[in-house]
Amino acid sequence: MQPLSESQEDYLKSIFQLSENSTRLVSAMELADRMDVKPASVTSMLKKLAKLSLIDYTPYQGVALTPSGKLVALEVLRHHRLIELFLTEFLDFGWEEVHEQAEKLEHVISEELEARMAEKLGHPTHDPHGDPIPTVDLELPESPLLANLLRTAENHTGVIKRVTSQDRDFLNLLNRLELNIGVELRVISQERGGVRIQTATDQFLIPVDMASKIWMEAE
Amino acid sequence: MQPLSESQEDYLKSIFQLSENSTRLVSAMELADRMDVKPASVTSMLKKLAKLSLIDYTPYQGVALTPSGKLVALEVLRHHRLIELFLTEFLDFGWEEVHEQAEKLEHVISEELEARMAEKLGHPTHDPHGDPIPTVDLELPESPLLANLLRTAENHTGVIKRVTSQDRDFLNLLNRLELNIGVELRVISQERGGVRIQTATDQFLIPVDMASKIWMEAE
DNA sequence: ATAAATATTTAGACAAGCCTAAAAATATGC
């Protein structure tokens, strides 16, 4: 199997992530949005990836990864998340800074460098955002079931386990609020405007669209 | 100034390195050889770089970097050498392994990552091969004058300061002979076939083409 | 069920960076 281009790797990764929590096909529009290209460009790339047997592509219907396409996606994702964690652990970057850098590095690190980073990090299972890091055999590690902050019961106390956003501004905002992975909080009330929480030091009303990105260990 | 492509950066770096120890122009053939492309491809890239004022290009004569072209070359070289050193110092790679990886990483690290690596490494001046690392202001650091092993006087004792080759097999051979940067040796005799040397544990005759890559502090 | 809106594909174009083959310029050897 010949090496794939960075662009091809990114398409496969996006397809994986867009279909990760469902069985449905991924549409051309979704991909165009996520990859920031025009739909016509998506169509032409999908044809190429289908010819390489990396995706199953039904025109006008959508696309799904084949097993080998999924392996490529998981490999890139492993690179991405190991790099993010390495940058935070060993080079003092914040979780809000690492995504962009990892987006480029993920395509150019050797398997040997991947292995050395994994080793130095102690073969970690989750990245700085709580995203699971695929294992060396390209399986997603078991993660405890998580519940969205929006669906966390009133009066329940729990710990932030994952934040599903790479937006710098949003993550920076969480930094200022001291709402990071591992932080304990109690849900005071679920309200129409969001979730009112109690942290060690403060009370906030987290707006719905912010809360929807925050995940707690399920009760 | 728009961002340059990886290929453009590599051309500028090669031009810099081919003219580093002389004032002469760099020829298209030299570049084609070093970049592993055909001469026709070089010509077309030289036209582009000239239009960007990164090189002075005289058709049929050769090429030289402009001041801004030189800055780009030094920036890439700084990335390359910091990465090589980082990989050896923090990820246990050997000096024979790092060039290839750095060749790709040099184009995708951010200025922030460059700065963090430099800091963790203590703002180093030389890479694992003894090559000088351009400073953050893109000047080559002062290096003590070096003398090639072929021109080191008989009976002189000195320390290996630089090895000007990135060839894996050659560097591996030096590993086995325990001829690394910092190793002390004494020149027993300069012979037609090479240089006979005495290390802490052994005597060797280093063949001419090997010796020509090894540099000692000048007497 | 049909019209309108939306999504997708096709067609044709373009920039980058490479190639081969041929033409032109330069360098070398006698």
Place this chain on the structure above:
DNA sequence: GCATATTTTTAGGCTTGTCTAAATATTTAT
């Protein structure tokens, strides 16, 4: 100094990944 060899450039082509505009398919709403 001239013929030959070498180097360099030009001309034309190819692939990758993108774009716009137009055609077509699908979905949605009445």
